[in-house]
Amino acid sequence: MQREFPQPPYPNQKQPMPGLTSKMNPRPDHGETSYKGSGKLAGMKAVITGGDSGIGRAVAIAYAREGADVLIAYLDESEDAQEVKARIEQEGRKAVLIPGDLSDPRHCRSVIQRAVDQLGGIDILVNNAAHQATFSEITEISDEEWEVTFKTNIHAMFYLTKAAVPHMKPGSAIINTASVNSDMPNPILLAYATTKGAIQNFTGGLAQMLAEKGIRVNAVAPGPIWTPLIPSTMPEEAVKNFGKQVPMKRAGQPAELATTYVMLADPLSSYTSGTTIAVTGGKPFI
Numbered sequence: 001m002q003r004e005f006p007q008p009p010y011p012n013q014k015q016p017m018p019g020l021t022s023k024m025n026p027r028p029d030h031g032e033t034s035y036k037g038s039g040k041l042a043g044m045k046a047v048i049t050g051g052d053s054g055i056g057r058a059v060a061i062a063y064a065r066e067g068a069d070v071l072i073a074y075l076d077e078s079e080d081a082q083e084v085k086a087r088i089e090q091e092g093r094k095a096v097l098i099p100g101d102l103s104d105p106r107h108c109r110s111v112i113q114r115a116v117d118q119l120g121g122i123d124i125l126v127n128n129a130a131h132q133a134t135f136s137e138i139t140e141i142s143d144e145e146w147e148v149t150f151k152t153n154i155h156a157m158f159y160l161t162k163a164a165v166p167h168m169k170p171g172s173a174i175i176n177t178a179s180v181n182s183d184m185p186n187p188i189l190l191a192y193a194t195t196k197g198a199i200q201n202f203t204g205g206l207a208q209m210l211a212e213k214g215i216r217v218n219a220v221a222p223g224p225i226w227t228p229l230i231p232s233t234m235p236e237e238a239v240k241n242f243g244k245q246v247p248m249k250r251a252g253q254p255a256e257l258a259t260t261y262v263m264l265a266d267p268l269s270s271y272t273s274g275t276t277i278a279v280t281g282g283k284p285f286i
Contacts, residue, residue, distance in 0.1 A: 005029070005253055006226070008244045012236055017133075019228025021053045021080050028226050030058040031255035032087065037065030040266045044068040045119040047111065049102060049160065050129030052081040054227030055177060058254035059126055059261045061087050066262055069094040071115045073102060073129065080228075094119065102129055103151035108159035116167050124265045125164045127157040127199075128177040132192035132233050146191050153195035157202060170214025173265045176203050178219040180280055196221075200276055207274030216273035218264045223280035226251040247282030 006026040015023055035058075046063050050056040051072030060070050061084070070088050072095070074081050081097050088095035096118045100107040115122050131152040135141050161174060168174075182200040185193035200219055207217035224230075224243040230251075231239050243251030257279050263269055264277070278285030 003034070005250060007250045008242060009240045010242060012240060013231045014236055015228065015232040017232045018075060018077065019053070019232030020077060021057070021083070021228055024226070024228060024231060028054065029253040029255045031061050031258050034255060035062050035065055035258055037062070037067065040066045040262060040268075041124070042067030044123040044265070045115065045121050046124035046126065046265070047071045047073065047115045047122055047160075047164065048126040048128060049073045049156070051126075052077045052084055054229060055222065055225060055254050055257050056126070056128045057084050058258040059128070060084050062258035062262050063124070063265070064088040064091040064093040064095075067093070068124065069119050071096040071098065071111070071119055073098045073100070073111045075099065075101065102156035102160070103148060105155070105159040108156055109163045112160060112163035112167070122164050122167045123169070123172050125160065125168075125174045126177070126261065127160060127174070129156065130177065130192070130229070132189055132229060134188045134234055135190065136188055138190065141191060149191040150195055153192065154198045154202065157199065161206065165210065165213070165215065168213075168215050171267050171270070172215045174206070174215065174217045175261055175264045176217070176219045178203065178221045178276055180221050180223045180278065180283070180285055182221055182276070183285065203276065204274050211273065216269070218273060219276040220257065220260050220264070221276050221278040221280070221285055222252065222257060223278070223283055224251045225257065226253055243281065246280060250281065252279065252281055
């Protein structure tokens with residue numbers, strides 16, 4: 001049955017970065033009441049960056065309902081992170097929270113070590129955390145802004161993956177969150193879009209590098225998804241009409257991506273590696 005989801009125009013709203021779920025209107029749907037698990041990831045151990053809100057939160061809830069223990073790495077949004085932790089524990093799964101800045105390679109390594117120590121290993125790594133900001137002119141982008149976007153979006157992905165791979169067994173999976181901006185860059189998101197192109201190439205190359213180890217690597221390329229990143233980083237008019245440009249005429253909800261991340265983590269998807277799956281509300285991804 002087709003579910004009803006909020007349609008633009010959305011109420012005027014603006015938040016400081018990185019934004020909070022509780023202050024969004026409408027509140028995003030992460031599958032809290034809709035996602036039903038079936039044991040696809042029973043006994044597995046997952047690390048999800050940016051798992052406190054948005055896409056990462058939806059993935060964390062789905063993974064827990066599929067039987068996985070979950071470690072969530074996030075910046076400093078403790079209110080959001082505690083809500084997700086409670087959801088995971090309601091499913092009888094273990095939840096570990098680690099705040100901190102993933103642009104620091106030492107913190108990335110500590111995240112992986114905590115997963116090994118407290119979860120007992122790593123079967124799934126979801127590289128999802130991201131930073132974005134909007135600028136109309138390249139001269140408005142400071143050197144610091146350019147650098148923090150790359151450090152958060154692609155450098156951290158490298159540090160986390162490099163630390164995790166030695167602990168991953170055959171059948172493990174790495175899933176990277178790319179974007180439709182990988183191939184169709186939005187000019188006001190120049191730095192962000194450039195990192196997303198790098199993520200797609202990182203995914204394709206890494207899949208080939210890790211194939212002999214039995215570790216699969218894939219990416220998900222979301223279109224416009226309703227997360228705290230939107231009202232905290234985009235102009236108010238863009239937020240009001242967010243998602244209106246795609247064929248479904250609305251923003252996607254985080255819950256609508258969860259099944260893609262589950263499928264890519266599922267050991268039964270053993271021949272799926274090196275690919276990018278686009279979730280775009282009907283807009284072709286080329």
